[in-house]
Amino acid sequence: MDKEQFARQVTGLQGSLYRVAASYLRGESDRLDAVSEAIARAWEKRYTLRDETLFRTWITRILIRECVNIQRRQKRSVPMEQMPEGEAAKEDERIVSLREAIDQLPQRHRTMVVLHYMEGCDVRETARIMGTTKGAVCAGLARARAALRRMIGEEMDV
Amino acid sequence: MKREDLMRVYEPKEGLEMRVKNVLNSLEEKPVRRMNVRRAAALAACMLMLVTACAGAAGLLFSDEYDAVRLAHRALAEEYGITEEMQTYFAQDVREENGVTTIVFSGMTGLHHVLGEYTVTIRDGDATVSWSKDGESTEGDLEAHAWGARQLEILLEMAKQENGFSRGYHKAQEIRAQMDGDELTVSITKGGDATVVKLDDAQIDQARISVSEKEAIAIAKRAFAQEYGLTQAQLDAMIYEKDYAGYTYAIREGKTICEVWFWLHQDEDVVHADGDGLYWARINAESGVVEEMMYDSALAGNG
Structure with a gap:
């Protein structure tokens, strides 16, 4: 894969990568750092990508590892609940409460929700990205849906 | 809730596009260096591992x-x-x-x-x-x-x-x-020099664990298949050694981890068949990442 092809693929996926990073990291700069680092690492390791149709799966896995590394460095010193004030005030109240609910999900379930419901990854791809089984993804999504239903009283109709 | 609402939950901020562009501009197109392979046999073994990895469980995070x-x-x-x-x-x-x-x-x-x-x-x-x-x-x-x-x-x-x-x-x-x-x-x-704090059942309930023991076992087995080329029959024959190290869940170097151990001894009449030995994996209990894993054929008498 040459640089131009790589850049095209990454540019098309940047929003998706950001949302996955956001499912792991609270701070805006951490999210951007994770995405940047993942892109740089993916470029370095591009020769390990055996099937270019799996580019999204592959780079998202690299990104998740970067997010985990950043979390590890922080040792979760910034709790998920601490969001910069002012950011939330500008937003639709409904989106804010939805975010608060999603933020309260366990890490893995939150990422499953992002990948499956936001990014449109099917259960198989979600499982591949997260290094788990389809059964675990189905179970995780069911638990996430139930938790969100409890918290915001709404069903997922996506 | 609708997908468009969900997409707004983690909406990218303005800085993303510029940051990605900067990273892409900074990438260098230097040639990838690969190691020289001196031994044809070793190359064949590595190729076999590669093929096994392709055919086996994709999607594991290490x-x-x-x-x-x-x-x-x-x-x-x-x-x-x-x-x-x-x-x-x-x-x-x-x-x-x-x-x-x-x-x-x-x-x-x-x-x-x-x-x-x-x-x-x-x-x-x-x-x-x-x-x-x-x-x-x-x-x-x-x-x-x-x-x-x-x-x-x-x-x-x-x-x-x-x-x-x-x-x-x-x-x-x-x-x-x-x-x-x-x-x-x-x-x-x-x-062995890292501090490990064992988690008891009550602490496990309180900890932010999203990888169950069963899931950790599944992840570990997929990793063994991918990394060591084990067949499904070998995976099925593995005996899970619960709490082999004295714990399953623990905090190690600030991370919540789940350690799973397995023995494989495929034929009682054979001292050692290919693949027999001790298998171990340390799984990050929050992210599912395989932090470390090991195969010990136990042929040096340490099994």
Whole structure:
């Protein structure tokens, strides 16, 4: 894969990568750092990508590892609940409460929700990205849906 | 709730596009360096591993440390013909400093004087390997004072017979008597200096654990299949050793981890069949990342 092809693929996926990073990291700069680092690492390791149709799966896995590394460095010193004030005030109240609910999900379930419901990854791809089984993804999504239903009283109709 | 609402939950801010553009502009199109393969047999083994990995469980996540260990094992196989099965004769120590990872494989106590130490240095994804016995003769099977891959092959073959390991060990002691210096004692425990705080059931409930024990077992087995080429029949034959290290969940270096151990002994009538031994994986209990894993053929008598 040459640089131009790589850049095209990454540019098309940047929003998706950001949302996955956001499912792991609270701070805006951490999210951007994770995405940047993942892109740089993916470029370095591009020769390990055996099937270019799996580019999204592959780079998202690299990104998740970067997010985990950043979390590890922080040792979760910034709790998920601490969001910069002012950011939330500008937003639709409904989106804010939805975010608060999603933020309260366990890490893995939150990422499953992002990948499956936001990014449109099917259960198989979600499982591949997260290094788990389809059964675990189905179970995780069911638990996430139930938790969100409890918290915001709404069903997922996506 | 609708997808468009969900998409707004983690909406990218304005800085993303510029940041991505900057990163892409900074990428250099330098050629990728690959290691030279000296041994055709080692190459064949690596190809087999690659094919197994492709056909097997995709999607596993490994820690940077494990990636480095894997690269080190490949480098050892390619440069010196040291296979996974032979790793049972070595203790492994991983150190990382300033972006350089150094992995030392020390020959076990009682054999250290003949096996020596292999040092793998990984910098920018490239591995260089050296052996403390580089330059010494390995001619003459177990008569040699430096035991490389050829001698380890002989040791493995002997160990697969009843009480075979002790014969190789005694041979090493005969050589020891001809050499100067004290024997080095090498701990076979890997990474044993980290503080591990065991989590009891109540603490497990409170911890942010999203990987159940069952899931950890599944992840570990997929990793074993991918990394060591185990078949489904071998995976099914594995015996799960719960709390083998005295715990399943623990906090280690600030991370919540789940450790799973397995024994594989496929045929009661055979001392050692291919793939038999001890398997272990340390899974990050929050993210599902495989932090570390190990196969020990247990042919060095440490099983």
